[in-house]
Amino acid sequence: MAENKEGTMQFKFNLEGNTKVQEILTEVYAALKEKGYNPINQLVGYILSGDPTYITSFKNARSLIRKIERDELLEELLRAYLEK
Template sequence: MNEPTISFSIHDDKQVEMKKILTTVYDALRQKGYNPINQIVGYILSEDPTYITTHNNARSLIRRVDRDELLQALVKSYLDD
């Protein structure tokens, strides 16, 4: 009996992980009273981790995301919608 082949994409897994991290960072910044969008943009442009709070381990999390991949995902998302 043949079972259907299940395919998965590493690219999709990376996108899901990136979104989880960004959401966690966004929430941590908001909880600390920062403007999350401004702080995340500041980090992306400068790669200076001090734009991101250490609250809820947000600073460590954001550093696990490759900035180039993040920018590509953001531009793609913006243009696809």
Template sequence: MDSMDKTVKFNVKGDEKEASPREILLSVHDALVEKDYNPINQIVGYLISGDPAYIPRHNNARSLVRRKERDELIEELVRFYLANNRVDDTQ
């Protein structure tokens, strides 16, 4: 059978599982640490300004962080903070 007779399967990137905001933030954090940047300062700089130059291309971090809107990343941070810092009002 000639190779021209075979069907080639084409995969669109949309088939990939989309990374959650949590996964993105953790991956970006790891890339920043590996590059010896202060990850908190760099991520805050990006979230406030929207300038992707705060995030390195190392380990595809810049491309990864731009897959989500900044408000989605901030929402994840607020949700995590509140879930882990609830004060018991009964004390």
């Protein structure tokens, strides 16, 4: 993070690796859905709280999601939504 002249904090992310984030989100989503959870609700709970127990351990989903920082997840989700 860096602060610009007006005092606004700026995040700078490595734009490479978005494929990794997408692949992990897709796998975690599928595992949650297969176990009968609402994947969107569970992912939102995880992103907001940081509590990995929102993500099932089924198919190694919990370990996978923890490979990515929550800010990276948010960045990728916003990018996908806004750049349609």
